[in-house]
Amino acid sequence: MRENVTVPFSFARLSSMSDLQVRTEPIRIDAPAGLVWQVLTDVERYGEWNPFTPQARTDFRIGSPAHLLVRMGPAKVGITETVSAFEDPRLIAWGKTFGARWLLAAEREQHLEPVSETSCLYHNTDRLTGVLAPLVLLCAGGYMRVGFTDVGEGLKRQSEALYKRSKSRG
Numbered sequence: 001m002r003e004n005v006t007v008p009f010s011f012a013r014l015s016s017m018s019d020l021q022v023r024t025e026p027i028r029i030d031a032p033a034g035l036v037w038q039v040l041t042d043v044e045r046y047g048e049w050n051p052f053t054p055q056a057r058t059d060f061r062i063g064s065p066a067h068l069l070v071r072m073g074p075a076k077v078g079i080t081e082t083v084s085a086f087e088d089p090r091l092i093a094w095g096k097t098f099g100a101r102w103l104l105a106a107e108r109e110q111h112l113e114p115v116s117e118t119s120c121l122y123h124n125t126d127r128l129t130g131v132l133a134p135l136v137l138l139c140a141g142g143y144m145r146v147g148f149t150d151v152g153e154g155l156k157r158q159s160e161a162l163y164k165r166s167k168s169r170g
Contacts, residue, residue, distance in 0.1 A: 018134055020134065021125055022125070022126045022144045022145055024148045026121040026123040027121065027123065028156075029120050030160050031119070032163065041092070050150075055069035060086045062085070064082070066094040068080070070147070081095055082095060093109040094107075104129070108127075110122070110124055
């Protein structure tokens with residue numbers, strides 16, 4: 001005799017199956033973490049060094065908006081996210097829920113890790129959850145990975161140049 005087994009549908013269970021990350025390799029920056037943090041948090045100057053997010057506006061208070069202009073391949077997209085972490089000088093995070101949390105949520109973290117008095121490591125992690133996460137990763141994951149790498153390289157160039165100038169001035 002065959003038994004009928006009914007498994008109740010659960011959006012929470014379905015969305016937990018889609019927990020994906022876009023992560024960059026740590027990049028070494030030969031400048032003090034404090035100086036790199038100043039560059040990273042000076043959003044008014046992002047256009048000078050940040051090709052992935054050339055415009056940003058936020059006060060970095062937890063729960064406040066982060067208005068971003070993000071380059072996704074050939075397109076630039078305006079998006080407003082919410083600041084979720086600010087740990088000076090180690091972590092900035094912001095995220096957004098698209099529709100319901102089970103549908104799609106994204107949380108980007110930017111990490112600084114001091115290595116010595118004059119160097120640190122920087123990397124990005126973007127966690128995507130929800131039933132649409134695999135599709136978003138498939139369609140935009142490459143752009144995100146390239147963009148995050150570009151941020152790290154731009155942050156490195158800008159911070160090292162500022163540090164070199166400050167050392168030459170004495």
